[in-house]
Amino acid sequence: MRDDIKLNERAAILSEQLIEKLQTVSDHEIGLDIYNLGFIYEIDLDEKGHCRIVITLTGIGCDCVESIPSDIKTALLTIEEIQSVDVQIVWSPAWKMTRISHYGRIALGVNPN
Secondary structure, eight states: OOTTSEEOHHHHHTHHHHHHHHTTOEETTTTEEHHHHTOEEEEEEOTTSEEEEEEOOSOTTOGGGTHHHHHHHHHHTTSTTOOEEEEEEOOSSOOOGGGSOHHHHHHHTOOOO
16 A cells, blocks of 8 residues: 555555555546545545545546546445445645656656656
8 A cells, every 4th residue: 555545454454455446446537546646545444344535636626526436435345344435535635746656657658756
């Protein structure tokens, strides 16, 4: 899991599955998944299987404000330990291009350094 994503202990146990599922959710305007774009700030999984995920987007006017939360819920609910999902969109701290992963930079043709 990326160092810039805050995880609680239960979510950390599922980190590989979470990464795999989150990489299937893309920002269709940019053409890259939300994990490598750095949209995810926090993932919390409680003992009842409720997952709370805190994300941001490139900006308030982003066309994907409706689709990405829905896509996240659909993806994460395929993990057996997750029973429900709440997606919280925050605008602070604001997303910056520096949050894009090394892989994401290469995929987008941006200098990876």
